[in-house]
Structures are given as structure tokens and as C-alpha cells.
Amino acid sequence: MERIVHVPLEGRAYDVVIGPGLLQHAGQRIRPFVTRPRVAVITDETVAGLHLDALRAGLADAGIEMVSLALPAGESTKSWPQFSRAVEWLLEQKVERNDVVIALGGGVIGDLVGFAASVLRRGVRFVQIPTSLLAQVDSSVGGKTGINAPQGKNLIGAFHQPTLVLADTAVLGTLSARDFLAGYGEVVKYGMLGDADFFSWLEEKGPDLASGDMQARVEAVARSVQMKADIVVEDETELGNRALLNLGHTFCHALEAATGYSNRLMHGEGVAIGCALAFELSSRLGLCSQEDPSRVRAHLKAMGMKTDLSDIDGSLPDAETLLELMSQDKKVVDGQLRFVLARSIGEAFVTADVPQEVVLSVLQDALADRPQA
Numbered sequence: 001m002e003r004i005v006h007v008p009l010e011g012r013a014y015d016v017v018i019g020p021g022l023l024q025h026a027g028q029r030i031r032p033f034v035t036r037p038r039v040a041v042i043t044d045e046t047v048a049g050l051h052l053d054a055l056r057a058g059l060a061d062a063g064i065e066m067v068s069l070a071l072p073a074g075e076s077t078k079s080w081p082q083f084s085r086a087v088e089w090l091l092e093q094k095v096e097r098n099d100v101v102i103a104l105g106g107g108v109i110g111d112l113v114g115f116a117a118s119v120l121r122r123g124v125r126f127v128q129i130p131t132s133l134l135a136q137v138d139s140s141v142g143g144k145t146g147i148n149a150p151q152g153k154n155l156i157g158a159f160h161q162p163t164l165v166l167a168d169t170a171v172l173g174t175l176s177a178r179d180f181l182a183g184y185g186e187v188v189k190y191g192m193l194g195d196a197d198f199f200s201w202l203e204e205k206g207p208d209l210a211s212g213d214m215q216a217r218v219e220a221v222a223r224s225v226q227m228k229a230d231i232v233v234e235d236e237t238e239l240g241n242r243a244l245l246n247l248g249h250t251f252c253h254a255l256e257a258a259t260g261y262s263n264r265l266m267h268g269e270g271v272a273i274g275c276a277l278a279f280e281l282s283s284r285l286g287l288c289s290q291e292d293p294s295r296v297r298a299h300l301k302a303m304g305m306k307t308d309l310s311d312i313d314g315s316l317p318d319a320e321t322l323l324e325l326m327s328q329d330k331k332v333v334d335g336q337l338r339f340v341l342a343r344s345i346g347e348a349f350v351t352a353d354v355p356q357e358v359v360l361s362v363l364q365d366a367l368a369d370r371p372q373a
């Protein structure tokens with residue numbers, strides 16, 4: 001059932017291995033990359049309780065010893081204080097230039113540990129072992145690493161590609177339904193942005209995926225990672241088409257800011273709502289058919305996902321304020337907001353040519369559909 005997606009970046013090529021039970025065999029996979037049988041693992045407290053023993057045993061099977069550090073779980077860990085704690089701990093553990101650091105966890109841990117690896121002794125290799133669906137299909141692949149600044153998310157960081165990614169699809173069984181569906185928001189995004197057949201496949205198989213069908217999970221993660229790998233190889237540092245991966249993200253970032261980056265809206269939930277709004281905007285601009293936004297929303301709803309602004313609990317600011325929050329997005333170039341829009345499901349493109357009044361009308365109508373407080 002295992003799949004391998006190769007990311008053929010020149011001089012920094014690596015494999016993403018996808019399948020159930022990889023933690024138990026992590027040692028065999030990592031062994032070719034270590035010069036001495038010792039690795040440093042950074043994880044978070046929640047993941048440590050669930051998966052650290054399995055990783056320790058999997059490494060020990062291949063004669064590899066591990067030391068570990070568990071940081072607090074949650075987005076606030078992606079900050080300077082926890083970053084310096086991680087780097088100093090790695091130095092205390094005497095991690096050397098040829099050693100391998102392992103990131104075991106979701107997007108927060110992967111981003112922070114990847115960034116720590118990028119600066120430690122001017123760069124050491126790291127292995128991503130993503131434990132959330134979102135991290136398996138998005139953040140563990142492609143080399144974007146970093147932490148948040150008070151001025152915004154992911155504003156401090158570096159491109160640093162992993163040496164190996166082990167996406168153990170069995171660990172997805174420990175995710176809550178909400179966490180799983182938030183990650184699914186990123187999976188369905190790949191279909192919407194570049195592969196209409198994948199979107200149709202998800203319409204059919206999405207419920208099986210959610211209920212734990214392992215074959216379907218491996219297939220969905222592998223197809224998502226393959227699309228990401230293709231895009232990253234073409235445009236590693238996001239000068240062009242890598243921005244397609246941000247479908248739904250401009251709306252999402254405004255909604256995350258409006259909800260204070262709190263538990264009211266998880267990133268993947270914001271991506272799903274953002275994709276629905278991006279298709280609505282594309283349809284109003286006459287770029288795609290009116291059926292496309294309805295089909296997107298129908299699938300998200302059928303999966304039980306947050307789809308509309310009315311699915312976000314509590315109050316939201318008005319449309320003008322949301323638009324203002326959108327223009328603080330880091331994807332603004334020369335003061336112009338760039339959008340990922342679509343000509344159809346599976347055919348997205350990037351443009352700065354979007355009249356603000358149309359964006360405003362999409363937001364106004366989406367807000368008007370919310371029940372009055």
C-alpha cells in the first residue's frame with residue numbers, strides 16, 4: 001500500500017514515503033542518512049504522548065538512539081522563544097553538521113524544526129515525520145520553514161528542503177474529526193487548483209477517506225504530494241506558479257486574523273471557506289461557470305466541513321474590514337493584492353487584476369447570509 005513521491009530538486013532531491021506503519025520502520029528509512037547512530041527528535045507534548053514511543057522503537061530496531069524535546073502544542077509555539085529553546089537544545093545535544101534532526105508533529109513543529117535545522121551550524125539535514133493530514137499533504141513538503149512574528153504569520157523563515165519525509169497514514173487515525181477535515185481542506189484544494197479528475201474522485205471517495213479507508217487515504221495523500229512536488233520543482237521559491245498553492249488563502253488569512261488565530265477557525269477550515277469564496281469571486285468575474293462555486297460548496301458541505309462565513313461561530317467584522325485585512329497579506333506585491341482565481345474546477349491561475357468592488361460584494365453577500373445576532 002506504500003507510495004513514494006520523489007521530489008527531484010537538483011542537488012537536494014528527496015523522497016516522500018506514504019503509507020501506514022512507517023513509524024515502526026523509521027530506523028531503516030533514516031539509517032542511510034545518518035553517519036552515526038543517534039538522532040535528535042523535536043515534537044510537541046500531544047504528539048509525544050501518542051507517537052514518540054513508536055518512533056523510539058522504530059529507530060532502535062535499526063540501532064539508532066534518539067534524544068527528544070517536546071515543545072508545547074499549538075500555534076503560539078511558532079515563536080522566537082520556543083525557536084531559541086529548540087536551537088539551544090540541539091546545541092546542548094551536540095548535534096553536529098552531519099547529524100540528522102527529526103521533526104515529529106504537525107505543521108507547527110515541521111515549520112519550526114525545519115527553520116532550526118536551516119540555521120543550526122549553518123544548516124543541518126532534517127527529516128519530516130508529519131502527523132497531521134495538513135502537514136502530510138502540504139507543510140512537510142516543499143521546504144518552507146519558519147515561525148510567526150507579531151506582525152504576521154510565517155514572516156520569519158527560510159527555504160530548507162527536508163532530506164526525507166515519512167508520512168505515516170496510520171497516525172491519521174489519532175486525529176479528531178475536526179483536525180482531519182481541516183487537513184482535508186488542503187487535499188481538496190489540490191483538486192480545485194489543478195486536477196479536475198482528482199476533485200471528482202474526492203467527491204466519490206471523500207466520505208471513505210474521512211471514515212478511515214486506508215487505501216483511499218494513501219491515494220489522496222500521494223496525489224496531493226505529487227501535485228505539490230510538481231509545483232515546487234517548477235518554482236521552489238514562489239516566483240510564479242507555486243502561488244497557486246495559495247488558492248483560498250487570501251480570504252483565509254483575513255478570516256484567521258479576524259478570528260484572532262483562535263480555535264474558532266483552524267487554518268484548513270479557513271482554506272476551505274476561502275476556496276469557496278475564491279470560486280464565487282471567479283464566477284462573478286465571469287471567469288468560471290456559476291455551477292463551479294455551487295459544486296465546490298456542495299462537496300465541502302457533504303463532507304461536513306465549514307463552507308460559509310455562517311459556519312464560523314461568533315461575530316465577524318464588516319466586509320470593508322475584511323478587505324483591509326486581506327491587503328495586509330504577505331502576498332501583496334507592489335501594494336497590489338494578488339488572488340488565485342479559477343477558470344473552472346482544476347484550472348486556477350494567479351492575477352492582480354481584480355476590481356476591489358467585486359471582492360467587497362462577494363464579502364458583503366457572504367456576511368449577509370450569516371444569521372443576525
Ligand code: GLY
Nearest residue numbers: 138142144242245
Ligand atoms: N503551503 C504553500 C506552499 O508550500 O507554497
